Amino acid sequence: MKKILLALFALLLPVAAQAAGSVSLVSEVFVERTETNADGRSVTTRAEPDMVVPGDNLVFVLNYRNDGAEPATDLVLTNPVPDSVSFSGTDDASAVVSVDGGETWGALAALTVAGADGASRPAQAADVTHIRWVLSQPVPQGGAGELSFRGVVK
Amino acid sequence: MNSSMRMLASVSLLAVATSVASPALAAGTASGTPITNTVSVDFRVGGVNQNQVTASDTFTVDRKINLTVAEVGSTTTSVSPGQATAVTAFTVTNVSNATLDLAIAATQLSGGTSAHGGTDNFDATALGIFVDTNTNGAYDAGTDQAMSYLDQVAADASRTVFVVGNIPLGRATNDVAGVRLSATAREGTAAGSLGAAITETSGANTTGVDTVFADTNANGNTARDGIHFAVDDFTVLAANLSATKTSRIISDPFNNTTNPKMIPGAVVEYCVAVTNAAGSALATNVSISDTLPGTTTFDSSFGILVNGTVTSGTCNADGTAGGSHASGVVSGTLSDIAAGVTRTVVFRVTVN
Numbered sequence: 001m002k003k004i005l006l007a008l009f010a011l012l013l014p015v016a017a018q019a020a021g022s023v024s025l026v027s028e029v030f031v032e033r034t035e036t037n038a039d040g041r042s043v044t045t046r047a048e049p050d051m052v053v054p055g056d057n058l059v060f061v062l063n064y065r066n067d068g069a070e071p072a073t074d075l076v077l078t079n080p081v082p083d084s085v086s087f088s089g090t091d092d093a094s095a096v097v098s099v100d101g102g103e104t105w106g107a108l109a110a111l112t113v114a115g116a117d118g119a120s121r122p123a124q125a126a127d128v129t130h131i132r133w134v135l136s137q138p139v140p141q142g143g144a145g146e147l148s149f150r151g152v153v154k
Numbered sequence: 155m156n157s158s159m160r161m162l163a164s165v166s167l168l169a170v171a172t173s174v175a176s177p178a179l180a181a182g183t184a185s186g187t188p189i190t191n192t193v194s195v196d197f198r199v200g201g202v203n204q205n206q207v208t209a210s211d212t213f214t215v216d217r218k219i220n221l222t223v224a225e226v227g228s229t230t231t232s233v234s235p236g237q238a239t240a241v242t243a244f245t246v247t248n249v250s251n252a253t254l255d256l257a258i259a260a261t262q263l264s265g266g267t268s269a270h271g272g273t274d275n276f277d278a279t280a281l282g283i284f285v286d287t288n289t290n291g292a293y294d295a296g297t298d299q300a301m302s303y304l305d306q307v308a309a310d311a312s313r314t315v316f317v318v319g320n321i322p323l324g325r326a327t328n329d330v331a332g333v334r335l336s337a338t339a340r341e342g343t344a345a346g347s348l349g350a351a352i353t354e355t356s357g358a359n360t361t362g363v364d365t366v367f368a369d370t371n372a373n374g375n376t377a378r379d380g381i382h383f384a385v386d387d388f389t390v391l392a393a394n395l396s397a398t399k400t401s402r403i404i405s406d407p408f409n410n411t412t413n414p415k416m417i418p419g420a421v422v423e424y425c426v427a428v429t430n431a432a433g434s435a436l437a438t439n440v441s442i443s444d445t446l447p448g449t450t451t452f453d454s455s456f457g458i459l460v461n462g463t464v465t466s467g468t469c470n471a472d473g474t475a476g477g478s479h480a481s482g483v484v485s486g487t488l489s490d491i492a493a494g495v496t497r498t499v500v501f502r503v504t505v506n
Contacts, residue, residue, distance in 0.1 A: 022199055022204070023195055023197050023204070023207050024207065025193060025194075025195050025207050025208065025209040026209055027191055027192065027193045027209040027210055027211040028211055029189075029191055029211050029213055047359075048359070049213035050213075050359030050360060050361055050364070051216055051355070051359040051364050051366065052189075052213055052214070052215055052216055053182075053215065053216050053217070053218035053251065053366050053368065054181065054182020054183050054215065054218055054251050055182060055218075060191050062193050062209075064195055068199060070199045070200055071199070072197045072198065072199050072204075073197065073198045073199070073201070074196070074197055074198045075195055075196070075197040076195065076196045076197070077193060077194070077195045078193070078194050078195075078196075079191065079192070079193040079194075080192065082189045082190060082191050083189075084183040084187055084189050084215065085189060085191075139197075153182065153183055153189070153215060154182050154183050
């Protein structure tokens with residue numbers, strides 16, 4: 001019985017990448033819901049994405065850790081936004097985004113896209129196709145960090 | 155990426171272009187669609203590029219049941235007393251992210267305020283529900299099929315549904331018959347038959363496809379019950395005819411036209427005035443039949459004038475020749491009488 005439970009847990013848990021190099025990476029998704037409680041206060045909760053319908057707010061959380069014996073440098077984490085998800089922002093000011101499938105990168109405010117009439121217009125969050133973090137500091141042995149961004153299920 | 159996915163992508167791009175604030179389509183990502191997020195990291199150790207490391211996480215989009223029913227247009231359907239095949243139309247839309255069967259039912263209001271402010275005070279008869287089979291937006295008897303459910307309505311698809319009934323005779327202007335059309339979400343897995351009832355996934359979430367009711371409480375509906383309805387109504391616009399008959403003496407054989415008296419041989423003019431009250435429906439095919447008193451004789455030299463007018467209660471001599479007389483009965487057919495209009499039939503008799 002315990003074995004079965006463990007196996008189930010293994011299925012439920014996000015897949016941790018093999019530490020092929022010395023940096024390991026875990027990607028997780030949570031559904032964020034805001035509800036008004038009995039006191040009239042709005043309460044935001046994060047839950048496993050078991051119950052997800054269009055319009056739900058998602059939080060994508062990326063965890064990295066240097067499992068190697070040496071410091072890792074020049075870390076570049078790249079996350080394409082899934083097809084059925086509309087990017088809605090990140091709290092992390094160091095992130096850069098792409099609105100053209102990863103060809104060019106920059107702050108969202110600096111990017112433009114071609115509008116329906118062919119004219120260029122400022123890019124919006126929903127135009128984002130990729131998000132990327134370029135870490136300027138080396139990650140020491142055992143060092144870890146968490147990055148996140150938000151999206152909405154289309 | 156297959157062609158349907160490509161279409162989805164282009165549609166969502168359009169949506170972005172027109173309304174950036176709401177990226178989601180009405181129905182959104184189809185139920186059961188897996189969403190996989192993949193992240194990769196490139197890095198160096200000791201100044202040497204290492205193999206890229208990736209990680210991913212997948213979840214499944216659950217089924218969001220939402221549907222809307224709305225009347226077509228925003229006005230009541232104007233009907234006549236005795237009208238057969240009075241039609242009011244509704245649009246039923248599947249706003250879910252899955253294909254559904256939609257069970258359809260029409261019920262009559264029983265009193266209370268109807269959709270457009272009037273008070274429901276009668277029922278239409280022989281109420282039927284029809285789908286706009288030829289999708290032309292208008293009810294076509296014999297073509298549009300009677301039904302009790304809409305089979306396999308795709309996500310974001312909508313159908314036009316007609317509620318058709320007969321209006322009883324004797325109803326007056328501004329009588330209202332309210333009709334409620336409700337749609338209930340049912341499983342849409344099999345074609346040609348109404349699918350099973352749908353229940354929300356209760357208790358703990360599952361990692362499979364769960365079902366969530368997301369319909370709103372707009373217009374008196376109950377939120378999150380998988381049912382949505384709208385109310386429309388039939389409002390009677392009847393003709394309201396009244397007739398008055400007046401007479402005046404034209405002449406007698408001794409005084410002629412100067413202060414004539416009602417003596418044998420006197421000529422009397424009758425005027426039948428038919429008035430359609432203000433605010434009423436156009437009255438058509440109005441015919442008058444008047445049996446002469448036995449002590450009078452129809453004056454065929456004067457004949458019959460129809461469609462004359464009345465000024466301040468007095469008939470004018472401005473009709474046109476028409477009507478007929480046979481066996482002591484004068485008959486006349488009037489042109490259509492609009493609301494607030496009076497038309498007359500004028501004829502003369504001689505007192506025996």
